[in-house]
Amino acid sequence: MDFIEGLKPGPEFDRIRSFVGAVRSEAVGVRVPPGDDAAVLEWTDGLVVLTSDAFVEGVHFQRAWSCWEAIGFRAAAGALSDLAAMAARPVGVLVSLMVPPETEERTLIGLGEGFGECLRRYGAGLLGGDLTHSTEALAIDVCAVGATEAPLRRSGARPGDEVWLTGAVGGAAAAVHAWQRSLEPDPRATAAFEAPAARIDEAIWLGENCRLTALIDVSDGLAGDARQLAAASQTRLAIDLDAVPLAPPLSEYAQRGAALRIAMAGGEDYELLFCSEPGSVDAARAAFEGRFGVALTRIGRVERGVGIAWTSASGSILPADLDGYDHFEGARGR
Amino acid sequence: MDFIEGLKPGPEFDRIRSFVGAVRSEAVGVRVPPGDDAAVLEWTDGLVVLTSDAFVEGVHFQRAWSCWEAIGFRAAAGALSDLAAMAARPVGVLVSLMVPPETEERTLIGLGEGFGECLRRYGAGLLGGDLTHSTEALAIDVCAVGATEAPLRRSGARPGDEVWLTGAVGGAAAAVHAWQRSLEPDPRATAAFEAPAARIDEAIWLGENCRLTALIDVSDGLAGDARQLAAASQTRLAIDLDAVPLAPPLSEYAQRGAALRIAMAGGEDYELLFCSEPGSVDAARAAFEGRFGVALTRIGRVERGVGIAWTSASGSILPADLDGYDHFEGARGR
Numbered sequence: 001m002d003f004i005e006g007l008k009p010g011p012e013f014d015r016i017r018s019f020v021g022a023v024r025s026e027a028v029g030v031r032v033p034p035g036d037d038a039a040v041l042e043w044t045d046g047l048v049v050l051t052s053d054a055f056v057e058g059v060h061f062q063r064a065w066s067c068w069e070a071i072g073f074r075a076a077a078g079a080l081s082d083l084a085a086m087a088a089r090p091v092g093v094l095v096s097l098m099v100p101p102e103t104e105e106r107t108l109i110g111l112g113e114g115f116g117e118c119l120r121r122y123g124a125g126l127l128g129g130d131l132t133h134s135t136e137a138l139a140i141d142v143c144a145v146g147a148t149e150a151p152l153r154r155s156g157a158r159p160g161d162e163v164w165l166t167g168a169v170g171g172a173a174a175a176v177h178a179w180q181r182s183l184e185p186d187p188r189a190t191a192a193f194e195a196p197a198a199r200i201d202e203a204i205w206l207g208e209n210c211r212l213t214a215l216i217d218v219s220d221g222l223a224g225d226a227r228q229l230a231a232a233s234q235t236r237l238a239i240d241l242d243a244v245p246l247a248p249p250l251s252e253y254a255q256r257g258a259a260l261r262i263a264m265a266g267g268e269d270y271e272l273l274f275c276s277e278p279g280s281v282d283a284a285r286a287a288f289e290g291r292f293g294v295a296l297t298r299i300g301r302v303e304r305g306v307g308i309a310w311t312s313a314s315g316s317i318l319p320a321d322l323d324g325y326d327h328f329e330g331a332r333g334r
Numbered sequence: 335m336d337f338i339e340g341l342k343p344g345p346e347f348d349r350i351r352s353f354v355g356a357v358r359s360e361a362v363g364v365r366v367p368p369g370d371d372a373a374v375l376e377w378t379d380g381l382v383v384l385t386s387d388a389f390v391e392g393v394h395f396q397r398a399w400s401c402w403e404a405i406g407f408r409a410a411a412g413a414l415s416d417l418a419a420m421a422a423r424p425v426g427v428l429v430s431l432m433v434p435p436e437t438e439e440r441t442l443i444g445l446g447e448g449f450g451e452c453l454r455r456y457g458a459g460l461l462g463g464d465l466t467h468s469t470e471a472l473a474i475d476v477c478a479v480g481a482t483e484a485p486l487r488r489s490g491a492r493p494g495d496e497v498w499l500t501g502a503v504g505g506a507a508a509a510v511h512a513w514q515r516s517l518e519p520d521p522r523a524t525a526a527f528e529a530p531a532a533r534i535d536e537a538i539w540l541g542e543n544c545r546l547t548a549l550i551d552v553s554d555g556l557a558g559d560a561r562q563l564a565a566a567s568q569t570r571l572a573i574d575l576d577a578v579p580l581a582p583p584l585s586e587y588a589q590r591g592a593a594l595r596i597a598m599a600g601g602e603d604y605e606l607l608f609c610s611e612p613g614s615v616d617a618a619r620a621a622f623e624g625r626f627g628v629a630l631t632r633i634g635r636v637e638r639g640v641g642i643a644w645t646s647a648s649g650s651i652l653p654a655d656l657d658g659y660d661h662f663e664g665a666r667g668r
Binding site (some may be wrong): 007008009031032035036037038039040041042043044045046047048049050051052053054056057058059060082083085086088094095096097098127128129130132133134135136137139141143144145146148151153154155215216217224227228230231232 | 341371380387388391467470551566
């Protein structure tokens, strides 16, 4: 790659070489690869989808909680999940690495290996980026580029639509909940936290096979992201808390109310929350679940109004307590 | 803008509204504006140019040195200059803001105003981004998207080509040099530091009117970036230090050697360094200078070999001391 061959010597560029060498993921249609002032990509008609997602030490991750490979993987997955939330196919990513001056080469290699593993899994290439030092915390900002002919927005939900969720929520949150209390998480929670799935193929399939009206990924917690979708669509979402599928180990908790609280306030599950015309998902559900091995669960309906109406026949949780993670407030449920 | 209308309430989203409201710059051809999971841009055939540029407190800027408007302007200019360095026209940017929790609304508004002023100056729209809190320092990562039919790379310089520079270098470096010594900079240096020009139109004009073989922007200092161009082109650049034009107040220093040292190790001038076939710039130079009010200066030639050969008839500076800013080594010349 030019990125490696065309750079001058020096410690900064040695670190770039270490990271890029570990990523090993190239995009298709690249006219100018990483290493120049900018990347250049051939594009033949259609829509370019662009998102950026920052991942900051002490906020989104802690060194003590996982290895650098897992941190790199999660940084990539977070940005790619935003493409899934538009039903777009990934093309590539730019990555800005802000790392403390004392950062060792093996840290960059670990980050690059995990980052590249995620990119390759979802067919994204490394297009370019920036490396700079930071004063203290390590931060990774990923800009992801995708393509689609039919983007799915947050804003199309209409009263009468159904509300659906892929998979189950709370796996990553259960791990964080344990670490924050100095406990060792259940291995299934650790796995959910370390290598979250970006639902790329699932989103595209749903867009092609069901009549979706709105789509978002659950990155800041189901409670908060449901609120985003409702606000963008200028509708109310009535969500049945008893129907929300929880990931293990939360699904095994005796106290479902406490488990729900952890799941819905925590983020980084990257499942898809979407609205669809009535009946259109039921008809395709078996085919979806057979193809992807991921459950589709109807968790509510769209109504006139604003915000979220939480319902629970079992009365397991106080609806007023539920909100997503707000970076300037903290999660109310935590 | 949907960005403002479609977001749920809450302190995080109030801060996004403050920033975006202050930016006031929209891109052309936007299918999905900021506020959804990703931005979507219509694209009709051609090349997409992509770059990311991180701007970190304590590394690239200090609160004490300038107002938030200037910090926002410089963050945008740095990324747009990378598009200039490919002879690409800006389309828009994504911005990831990582800000300490106690950040006030007026900080976000100031940043947004300066950022937007730069975007509007160069015809770029705000496409989207991310807001998250950081633990301590404020960081801004800008991903810029541009378009071109004819990208100019760093790697095309051939022996016999001429080496040219737009404008003059060292304005921003002179300001930093003063601040680092607790001195008040010359007002011309402060101005150069606070609102650097991205040479977008100049680069496109040069690409169309001269036979350029390689192009880079001088963002890490002329010495370091000349070395990058030489490495990418697998040639040597012979640069005449006596010919390098210095910006005021460095141009007025009695000791040219000391002034050169400051200018060439410091960065963020964003002038263009380029190589061209012999004679092709001379023929167009008067037209360029008349149109843009920016000088073109021939500072050297391309030779067989590697690295940089510094020459100086006046012997004003030790060539061995010259290198650019390396984020993991610091500038040798400082």
